[in-house]
Amino acid sequence: MxxxxxxxxxxxxxxxxxxIALVDQLPQVGFWKVGLELFTSTGPRILELLKSRNKRIFLDLKFDDIPNTVAGACRSAARYGVDLLTIHTTCGRDALKAATEAAQSGAAQVGLKPPKLIAITLLTSISARQLAFDLKIPLELPEYILEMALLAKETGVDGAVCSPQEVAQLRDTCGNDFLLVCPGVRPIWADMGDQKRSLTPAQAMQAGADYLVIGxxxxxxxxxxxxWQSISEELTAIA
Structure with missing residues (x-):
């Protein structure tokens, strides 16, 4: 790519x-993320509109429920022809397996290529302190994220969402066939916002990220x- x-x-x-105004303003962008706010507002119509413009779609709804429910959700989402689809690893091994199988069967029912199922390891807005004190997780943050990524890989999930700061470790451990999608990427000239574990686009790509999610x-x-042009040039310079 x-x-x-x-x-x-x-x-x-x-x-x-x-x-649609934003998509029309940035015709050079070929891959868009649709999250909870927009999908809840528009439903699948926004996906249809993006597909009609030949755009790739990252449907980031972060499913997290019992196995039967996440399987049904993934089966339905796969019928939209999206490219990437997210699920929380915290829903557990059985749900991850069910989701993987359901995404494949849902796409097959309508003759489409199944989406790549991407597991959420830990939201990039959560710091190591919050993981320990608020969520009561006894593992160090990098170790926790690695365990979540390994669980996803073991259950047949195609990849993981992680912050740029965990990419290198996950790439070394999970291999080159495991997709790594990084939100929380911030150019050096941009405000950090609510991101706690960020790197620049170039740093994230050099660490081994497959995709960068930038809003x-x-x-x-x-x-x-x-x-957009500035970030594209930053990435081209290291390619």
């Missing part, structure tokens, strides 16, 4: 009108097209 094809731009807007540094910029 070309470096710019590894950037997934987060379509974190509240409604269809805002989403506000592009979408909230005074000139989104210029911000």
């Amino acid at each position: 070309k470096p710019e094809e590894r950037i997934i731009v987060a379509l974190d807007v509240p409604d269809e009108q805002s989403a 506000r540094p592009i979408t909230a910029a005074s000139d989104p097209g210029l911000a």
